[in-house]
Amino acid sequence: AQSVTQLDSHVSVSEGTPVLLRCNYSSSYSPSLFWYVQHPNKGLQLLLKYTSAATLVKGINGFEAEFKKSETSFHLTKPSAHMSDAAEYFCVVRRGSNYQLIWGAGTKLIIKP
C-alpha cells in the first residue's frame, strides 16, 4: 500500500538560507509524486510534480524536488528562503490503480527575518 511520510512537522529557517522539506513514500511501483503549498487562509496550490520523467523537477517560486527511488524520497528544496515562502507544504503520492491521492500530514515552514 502506498503511504507518505513527511519527516518534519515544522521547519524553521532564516530568510536567505536554504530550505529542505523531507518526504518519504512507500509504493509497490513507480509512483507519481507532488508537492502542494497552502498559505494561511488560502487554497492549496500545486508546486511541482514528478511523473516518471526527469528525476529533478522544477516548480514555481524557485522550488525543486528530486525523486530518489533508491531512498524512496522526494525532498523539496529551495536555495534561498523568502518571507513569502512561509506556509504549509504537503507531499502527495498518487495511487496508480484507482488514482487516489495520498496526502502527507504537512510541514509548516517558518521563515525568520
Place this chain on the structure above:
Amino acid sequence: EAGVVQSPRYKIIEKKQPVAFWCNPISGHNTLYWYLQNLGQGPELLIRYENEEAVDDSQLPKDRFSAERLKGVDSTLKIQPAELGDSAVYLCASTSGTANTGELFFGEGSRLTVL
C-alpha cells in the same frame, strides 16, 4: 480565469443543526472533489465526481453527509445533523480530464465550527 469558488468561507453552528457548503469549479473541469481538512493534517477525500457521477464516495460518512452535483457543474455538500467532530475545513477542488492526475485546483475552503 476564475478559480474554484466556495461558500460560505466561515460557518458557525450548534451541534445537531444542518449545514451546507457550495462549490463552483473552474469552467470546463469535469472532475470535482470534496476534501475534509483537520487542523495540522493533510486533506482527506470525502467524495469525487466525474461529471455528475460520484465515482468514489467510499470515505463519505453517509449517515450524516450527502453531496450532489447536478448538471455536472456546481456541487453542494451537506451535513445533517452536525456533530462537534465535524469542525474542520471543507475543501473543494477540480481538475480537467477523467483520471485523477494529481493536478488539482483548490478553493479557499469553508471553515466549519460546531459548538
